[in-house]
Amino acid sequence: MSEYILEMDQITKQFTGVKALNNVNFKVKKGEIHCLVGENGAGKSTLMKVLSGVYPYGTYDGNIIYEGEVQKFSKINDSVNAGIAIIYQELALFPDLSVYENLFVGNEVQHRGIVDWNQTIVESKKMLEKVNLRVNPETLVKDLGVGKQQLIEIAKALSKDVKLLILDEPTAALNEDDSENLLALLKEIKKQGITSIMISHKLKEVIAIADSVTVLRDGNTICTLDAAKGEINENIIIKHMVGREITDIYPKREKKAFGDTILEVNNWSAYDSQLGKQILRDVHFRVRQGEIVGIAGLMGAGRTELAQSIFGNPKSYKLKGDLKVDGKTRSFKHTSDAIKAGIAYVTEDRKGDGLFLTQDILKNISVANLHEISTSGVINENEEIKVAEAYKKDLTIKASSIEQLVGNLSGGNQQKVSLGKWLFVKPKLLILDEPTRGIDVGAKFEIYTIMNSLIEEGMSIIMISSELGEVLGMSDRIYVMADGEIKGELSSEEASQEKIMQLATQ
Template identity: 55%
Template sequence: MAEIILEMKEITKNFTGVRALDRVSLTVFDDEIHALVGENGAGKSTLMKVLSGVYPHGSYEGTIYFKGKECQFRDIRDSEHMGIVIIHQELALIPYLSIAENIFLGNEQAKNGVINWDETVAKAKQLLKKVGLDENPNTLIADIGVGKQQLVEIAKALSKNVKLLILDEPTAALNDEESNKLLDLLVELKGHGITSILISHKLNEITKVADAVTVIRDGRVIETLQNDKRSLDEDRIIKSMVGREIVDRFPKRSVEIGEEVFRVEGLTVHDPNNEDRQVIKNVSFNVRKGEVVGFAGLMGAGRTEIAMSIFGKSYGIHHRGKIIKNGRELRINTVPEAIEHGIAYVTEDRKNYGLVLIDDIRTNVSLASLKSVSTLAVIDENRETQIANEYRDKLKIKCASLSQKVENLSGGNQQKVVLGKWIMANPDILILDEPTRGIDVGAKYEIYTIINKLAAEGKAILMISSEMPELLGMCDRIYVITEGQIVGELSQHEASQEAIMKKIIEHQKLSRQRISA
């Protein structure tokens, strides 16, 4: 019979004016994958930060027992010493250090203060083999993809003799193939005696690998569901998460699609680090008034590069092609010019490029529309506050006040602030790049509803997503992209996951045939 490895009893954590955790208790058994789910802001990450010592003993109420022993962690080093390792959603790797250096950072293979590099590389190779990563340990982190970086983080955890591995949204930025590889690794690690706590909004992954699922809502544990026979379905989890059944995950939209308002012809862009390499190759597409058009493709297909190139040449060099709006060709060389022409881009990386995290909600919402809240280049703070209040209510942004820093909001509410910023700019063409990445099913539904309202107002919307069900549920047409090219166009009736993958595979086969010829 499995033994209890972790007990958290009556954990209460308060921030200024907010109770994030309210007497939360959690029990995790040895050699299991235990999932933690809930809406954004429910308290999942806060609970794991308490467990891992990010929030030290004394900053919360309650008791933690690990392997039967009461623990009072002062910091992460204390928890790691006990074999508890957390991998955050934002990976803690140094891009311009090697894989080996990152694995042993803070845990150097040294004697008398001198690092033994031969030992470091040899042990790194062993750890990489354990996680199924075939990379040279001397490769820089900057030179490998996000999926491989996740595996490096796990190798780093293994180097610390991990017994309980905590993963916060580990597959949020991964494609299906990379996600499945990581999930298979967690199952394999379980077979070697490593227990995992998995935080994820991807419920299909939860039902696939989790042995138990604890649901947190508004800082409280609602229930723990058993899934040892893999009989738990997503709808059952959703009902517990949001407190109600969601009959349809994609809200219905009834919009009369109008005439073409935006067209791109022959867009070709070169790699900024290798000017001979074409990243975007002769891409042409169009979007009509009130239409939601999707970009489907695997990670690295070039979807984000296309979007950023359109948005003021934010990506690449040697741009060629035409951007046409309402029948007139535009000359757009900068982001301010793109905004001036009614084009908005909601980035996939809201924390680095979409928000000023240390600033408040009010300032972030008005950031792209300062002219509308200014007189003679002086910001009217009363007007700014009034408009920010309108968008807080319209988008249902959950916050203590408009003066709250956006870094303290949940992922879903941060995404709503980014949307508010661009909606306030009143664009005609709205490019949404992974608009629901890392947010829960309830917040997703609210954002889908916002997208539908914008379409109903006549906005032309271009939507990039790595979640095929999202594209199929939201889009009127879908362009399939691979290797920087559009390789197919599917109507809503023609589109399916199989049809999209067939277009990609057919193109890849043709590419291989051309190379071999």
């Protein structure tokens, strides 16, 4: 009997003449944790969609050999019935249903054709114990954090006797504690004989957990690395992912004297009427011209709420305190007021709030500053094209043209479009909320290089990030938040992961 639970042999998948996968070979041993890595657009998710039946048999070339037999999955249920479960980055849960209802939706516990809800709750408790999640099964999913929802997805898969579990960027939206819990769970279910495939851009997590790593690049299999042979380390993976060595993930920037204070916030507090709680308390911080100020903290610390309260308060928080731009006290009643004052905000949720995925690059870049290219309320389409083409070139957005739909771009290129949209308003202060979330190491390097270029041109940046390496590698100064408060300020010279975490957990 073969040692491999899965063999994908010479898989080729095309979309309108473009090869997303080109004769890809991918083998996974029984009972291992196998990580699949590569830049955005490398073909990772496409390969898993071929495996799971999202792209049915007949729409691709090559063979899927699962448990020693060639498979011809025509729909997702075919792969599910074979013991394959895939958990996507965008969780497929019903927020207004309870935990137990989500766990057994479509797989209800029945007695003589009638759903046995009492037994469903009993079985739910067993599933929750398997993933070390201590919550009441009657809790509504929307009342749980993202980390717990991720565990519910895994428990849901385990309830269906899964043999091969596929996780697509499972820790992208998780804080460090939740990420560690998830990785520990994968090791635990490995002991139960379950095989896992994990797609991830977080190489430290890959190195910590992987038995094997397969690298895809431009739709091709580049290599498979074996942890037992000592082949898995960050430099080797990056080199294979991008086709070149990135010796320094955080590009160096010449240190210059900072200019005057651009933004100053004092005694800043915010109350969320919908949640009925104080979310910011007596926050003090400042940003000078030509510097990158990092804001670190654990999930729920108030970092995004702080950014939104400054950027015209779109959530309608009840605000108190003083906000000064260029030394002048300001009060923004709308995001448009903040934009006019020279502030722009690149949201952490580019798909939900930052971009129009069904629109092209052209419309997405121009939308925040239409008056710049309009006369008497009429858009000058030639100017709009010139602007979009310029940002496509300057930000190295990889797309066939500015008419390409943003929803069809990779995560890194979507982020560049989001940047272009806000750079077009010509801000003096750019707030970047999780600027590299869900994008690969090559695209991260490009985003960091763009940030450095903007600083060289005299812009100022506030960077909110959950990745401590990113905060340390890019910031001139760092503020650490916890429970809606600034717990400390660190210079780049004195900052360390240990000091940041110490402040973040106060």
